[in-house]
Amino acid sequence: MSRGKAASDLDLPRPDTLDAGKQQGAYEALREAILARQLPAGSRLPSTRSLAERWQVSRGTLEAAFDRLHSEGYVQRVAGSGTRVCAVIPEQFIAAPVARQNQRRPVEPDLPHAGVQSHVPFVARRPDASLFDLKTWARCLSRGLLAAGPGVLEAAHPGGLPALRELIADYLRRYRGMQCEADEVIVTTGIRHGLDLIARTLLQPGDTACVEDPGYTPARRLFGLAGARVQAIAVTTEGLDTDQLPEHARLAYVSPAHQAPLGVTLSVSRRLALLDWANRADAWVVEDDYDSEYNYNSAPLAALKSLDSNNRVLYCGSFNKNLFPGLRVGFMVVPKILRSPLLRTLQLTGHSVGATDQLGLVEFLGSGAFVRHLRASRQAYQARRDALLACLPEGVTVSGQQAGLHFVLWLPAGVQEADFCDRAANAGLSLQPLGKFCVDVTLPPAVIIGYTALTLAQIRFHGRALAQLL
Template sequence: MSRGKAASALDLPRPDTLDAGKQQGAYEALRAAILNRQLPAGSRLPSTRSLAERWRVSRGTLETAYERLQEEGYVQRIAGSGTRVCAVIPEHFIAAPRPHHMPRRPVQPDRPYADVQSHVPFVARRPDAGLFDMKAWARCLSRGLLAAGPGALEASHPAGVPELRTQIADYLRRHRGMHCEADEVIVTTGIRHALDLIARTLLNPGDTACVEDPGYPPARRLFELAGAGVQAVPVSADGLDTTQLPDVARLVYVTPAHQAPLGMTLSVSRRLALLDWAARAQAWVVEDDYDSEYNYQSAPLAALKALDSGDRVIYCGSFNKNLFPGLRVGFMVVPKALRRSLLRTLHLTGHSVGASDQLGLVELLGSGAFVRHLRASRQAYLARRDTLLECLGGHGSVTGQQAGLHFVLWLPTGTEEADFCARAASVGLTLQPLGAFCHEARLPPAVIIGYTALTLAQIRYHGRALAALCQ
């Protein structure tokens, strides 16, 4: 490309969003320019000094915006070469209608591993219920019930208590970057309940359902129970390999925030490619926002659903991994075309969430206590992760430790996972082999290490035993 022909952020007018918040406004303006291909892949951004002069903001503000774009995979910054766009935007995504601001709609009442234990080293995917303030929860339950009155216990809301759906939608808008409304939310008992509803509603015998490989075993089993043929799609360093998706499929299940179990984040380019594939195949994308609240190095990417201009993503979340496992409250954000059929399935199965827990969560979310709990637990889990990594002292390679409730410990070449887990069991350690999450994938030997439900004392004691096994 000849000099002067490449798109430049200097060609962009000063965005109005800068007046509301300079760092966020600059980030959103540059991100939008990339997604709209005003700044196409390979184009070079100006220096932060030049753009700061044009947009009349500080250079530090733009440095922060550039760093965030780099962390999220939109741009690449190379010393001596400047900053260039690296996200690949599919043509179909550019042509799709963009989300636009809509006035808030009032919510109308709707009408017609059981063996996994906490505090066992190093069982994965378990939160520490001891970090949750049960006295505060009791007060939330009491206030929620008293505020709602006896009528709330008699009313039937198949999609969930309207006040809770309002709080969930507000949380997702503020913290997961999603454009959603309360009437798009359906309350469930958790991720597996959501997957079961999706499988019962969308899948017919002979349909193809795609899952990550390695991936979350219950998703495969639930899709198979619905009679679907399940296709394993390999995972690479950038997450699900979208080039391996079939031309025809009914749905694909993904864990983009912290891939289960490998722990990588689905890159921006692959997120856009996945949405492009879903639009072309007329398929649904089931997003399990697994571990998104626990990122220890930087702010997490917005949800995949935040990019879903075609309304093809069914977003699934859960409070069970954030508060305590026995809560059994989760939720889905459902495309408009599927809402009626999913509610019909939910009503038929009768598997809805009790009103008292929902009303308690209304108080917990509305008071800000939920976000405060997330901050406190994130700090506690970070300290536990760092302590365990220090105990390992470089014995074995570790990946996926930047976020979530577990990481992957890769074993020496030639190690048999079953033998390693048996030796670990002899010294009181319960490990999950990576092979148990694989269907067709053949990966080097590794085990999944959970640390969040352990005390620091437990981690130090058992961490030394784990390190000794790796020597």
Template sequence: MDLVIEIAGGPGGTSAAVYRALRAAITDGRLPAGHRLPASRTLAADLGVSRGSVAVAYERLAAEGHLTARVGAGTYVAFSAPPDRRSGVAPDPLRPRADWSFTPEPSSGERPAPRVDLRSGIPDARLFPFDTWRRLVAAELRLRANGPGTYPEPSGHPALRAAIARYLGHSRGLRAGPDEVVVTNGAQHAVDLIGRVLLKPGDVAAVEQPGYPPARRLFASLGARVVGVPVDEEGLVVSALPGHARVVYVTPSHQFPLGRAMSAGRRRELLDWARRRPAAIVEDDYDSEFRFSARPLDPLRSLDRWDRVLYVGTFSKSMLPAMRTGFVLAPPGLRPALVAARQLSDGYGPAAIQAALARFIDEGQLARHVRRARRAYADRHARIVAALAGQPRLELLPSAAGLHVTALLRPGGPAPARILAGARAAGVAVEDLRSYGTDVDGLVIGFGAVDPDLLDEGLATLTALL
């Protein structure tokens, strides 16, 4: 790696200037302990000075203990000095906008996994066919290593857009062509693009309450006024929607986190509400692949005759979160703006990964993996329901899909904080329903990431705490 330092003027000539620049790089932490410096000949050529000037600077720094020379191995930084903060300068002089208050939370991968992992939304990586995926990715990387070095399309690899359109036609009954698909880095990226092209500061974005916190935070970060709308047994309460909402974000196939599906009547009511005003519906169909009972209701998108619905999907649940691939089916009038927003925000996605995913879908590998995972998740879902259905202090909410179940805590039992603390102490991770924007006590119990051999132990811990 090239070493970039600025040779400023001063007393002592060139060798002294090189010495001061290197010493400053060491003392302010740019050159950490153990860092190997370039050979004196190489650095001299890079700086446009004589080799002797660099050699003298190295010798002086070594004499002071800043550098150490290893015979036959090179010259290394001997120690790391604490950063030299300039005196008289206020710490952190730059501040974000007043309404940018969201602090990133540690991801599930940044923290040690609990022994019994009952967190929601995490699929089981042990079920994923890594050997097949590795073969497809390697093949695409070989192809593209010998191809032209052009920038991919911001809307996504053409083969993947076509594969997604076909897959949705088979799995969700959606009629869509490749030109309607915009590939994104996951569902959150899709919602971000939608917010960018539809919302201006001060516009109202309606979200389910309780609901998915990242969507609420994202709309707020764009300057929108976010309004929570209650959810009942039939789904989002349409009559409670603010009449001037520009965007309505919903999870109708498997409401997050309560788990209910929006009724057919409520779906028609929501579409009619949007038809009568300039409002868009963002349908997040995040885990509908994992259905354990009856056939799911048709997506809102399939019932939409007025181009009001933007259908968002992701492969984070059906495959892996690290895949970071999702998509949005957009009405014709919005697609060009979404593609432009994609190009402005991050340009394009990884072409080789997208091409491999297209082959993964078209070879039937995704459908095969989903069937296998669905059987595994259905077994875990049934075990949770069987273990908790008879608990007098719990009310299990109906759930026939997804990777979690939700249970309300009836009055008179232990406080939720006590249950959660006891679970943590026993190595069981479970989520508090209140963290999703409700004042109702309850537990959100995921079963995607848990080791099946430890599931019964985790359920026994919860029932004992209850």
């Protein structure tokens, strides 16, 4: 008998996989032999020297394959005893065919929701992102990051970067008539984020939360998710009917500058009545100021918060409606007594805004680019509004066209909203029926018309189609 290691009696023919890649091919061939129990548990593999001669590959290639099998737990290598199979393979795994190449399934495209796409006539409340100067924004992002350094990126500011909060407060003092400071500002991802924080923090199950009717549907749903009893308050030509507000409510939500969706402005008398009610009822008022920057006929009224001498108003604003929807940066101005509990909720939910976008906004606001963008977009939106109104036939009634990103088109007598929207869809138009936003009130048939995310050419083309439907 010859001295040394006994030769393995297992016949491992040269695999075809070696032609594609020797090291990977050797590994796959040995692994398949183990999984198929061609090399059963406890059996000894051929030596790398003998297998290298049989497969006509270098010994180093096989050493690398053996090492990989050892690291993955398929074999055990003991000096003086050779390499033995140590993996015990479950029956259900052995029964499954071993694929040489994993087949990847096709990825389903993740498309934006069809109801909120820009450049679809006439989807409402969408800004035109093409008006936004991306080169200026890129420079602001770069300057902001370079000026900040790693310290700002590492620091935790759940309420937002101090520099950004100071600039937001300065803008609101100058353009919305509010007397506020940076320590009253909380940076959010948008108005809905702010409403969610307010609902989670201020509302308890069974509390009454008042909303406008017709009104902003997400506000009603968010308050309901918090366990509140949501009470719809009718909106008239002067805005929210403050006479209907109950004395026991916890809060009231309003969009006073350009009511969503009717587009009316809350009158001064009703603003004062609303604040008086909040003070008497020890309630809070949530002001949604989503598109107040766009007033085409005159200077807009100052924010409701500017009249808030008793600190009952929580003001919600957003950069997503006047810069571009994908930015996801908004803000709240809150009474100081509520700042700490709101920040605790924000930290618990983990929805703080990323530092990069905040640093870019610091540069964008500080350089005056934000105000310049508002001025240019306001002129563009006014031109689009005028072009669309010119397309409509005489005698058609519209409202809310004096400001904002949409107006209401009241349908002729006898025309049903659902039927009109179906015929519009067949003509390539996406319209929202007014009834979709109503809870208890019943209003004449009307549809919401958004025009700001369309070019002038699109407005003229689709405006003629809308006029034909009318």
